[in-house]
Amino acid sequence: MGNMPLFVFFKDIRNVFKADELGLEIVHIALPTLLALLADPVASLVDTAFVGHIGPVELAAVGISIAVFNQVSKIAIFPLVSITTSFVAEEDATEELRANEQVHENVENGTPISMEMEMEELVPLVGKSSSTGMVKLEHVRRHIPSASSALVVGSVLGFIQAVFLIFAAKPILNYMGVDSNSPMLKPARQYLTLRSLGAPAVLLSLAVQGVFRGFKDTKTPLYATIVGDVANIILDPILMFVFHMGVRGAAIAHVISQYLISLILLWKLNKQVELLTSGVKDLRFGQFLKNGFLLLVRVIAATFCVTLAAALAARQGPTTMAAFQVCLQIWLAASLLADGLAVAGQVSNGF
Known part of the structure; x- marks a missing residue:
């Protein structure tokens, strides 16, 4: 049995569950990411449940609208978030390496570290080591050009999507x-x-989430997403049934929640990163466009099937489209289970 090719996949499987330093780091990154990714589909399921109480026609209408919105959004979202995460992880690692080299040079020259840091306008170092043995920079406003680039690109793409x-x-x-x-x-x-109307907030918040992921901070996006989704769930019945706004209330509640998430994330990010750069030359627009093209093609191919299925379901009438919407939201919630590990692997690769 042990010589069968199938068992090659299960060789040393105990190492997968080994609670070593790397495994714990992956869990700390992947678990909050997974919860954050699940928060929005769960909120969408709640939206679907509330709209379903209005009627099958409205549920079908919301389903086809969400399919259109997601198709257009994901064309920009996935490349933007993935590239931002990789670039920020790379630049953050480079900045830490530069700071540590400066510390070692100061030690070799006999220069007091704290005085040198003040003279060079570097931020204080906290005595905490990473898994590589390097001193980590914490409570720092770091200079990360990719973060500013992602915010600009996300805002512009969000505005274009909204107008379109x-x-x-x-x-x-x-x-x-x-x-x-x-x-x-x-x-x-x-x-x-x-x-x-919430498209700029959606792309901006996801760009900021990419920045936090690059810092290996997946808890901040989780907390912001939970706050926004809870606001959405609370506002849904109030706007839809108390103020009798119907599907308009569901849409407005979602837009408010997205801008709330964006404001929270920007407020937290501003404490860690210098968001204003010295000029356009510091931004990495060329690299964003170059690296994002192939990801863009992949996302279009992946989401086209879902959009086509929604279009075919809509042609069958409101009842079929309503059933498709319910099944789609359940499938989307389940399909995100592997994305937490993907983010952990992507971030760790940048260090």
């Missing part, structure tokens, strides 16, 4: 199978137009 979806909502929905005679058109257009 707001003015092209009707023709896009018609292309997706919601024609002018469909009862889904009006609520779908209302939801898509209002939710598109």
Whole structure:
């Protein structure tokens, strides 16, 4: 049995569950990331449940609108977050290495470290070592050009997405199978137009999450996401049923939650990173575009299937589309289970 090729995959499997330093670090990164990734699908499931109480037509309309919004968003989101995480991890490691080299040089020259740090306008070093034995910089406003680049790129892409979806909502929905005679058109257009107002906040918050992941800090995005999603869940029934806003209330609640998440993340990030750079030359737009192209092609291919399925379901009528929306949200929540480990591997690769 042990010589069978299948058992090669299970060789030394005990090492996978070994509680060594690297394993614990991966768990500390992956678990909060997983919870943060699950928070939004769970909130979407709650949205779906509330909208379902209005009626199947409204549920189907929201489903097709979410499919359109996600298709357009993910084209920019995945490359932006992945590239930001890698670049920030690389630059943060380089800055720590430079600071440690400066410390060792000061020790060799007999120069007091604290005085030298003040003269060079470097931030204080906290006596904490990383897994590589290097001194870690903490409670620091670091100079990370990739962070500023990600914020600019995310804001611009979010604004472009919002304008595109707001003015092209009707023709896009018609292309997706919601024609002018469909009862889904009006609520779908209302939801898509209002939710598109939150596109800048969505891309900006995800860009900031990429920065925090590059710092190996996955807890801050988790806390911000939980606060935003709880606000969304609270506002949903209030706006939808108390103020009788229907699907518009669901969209407005989601937009408010996204801007709340963005504000929290920017506030926390501003304490750690110098967000304003000295000039455009410090930004890494060229590298963002170069490295993001292949990821962009991959994301389009991956999300096209889901969007096509939504379009075909919409052509079958409101009942079929409503059922598809419920199943899709459950599938999306389950499909994110592996992304936490992916982020942990990506961040660790940058160090």
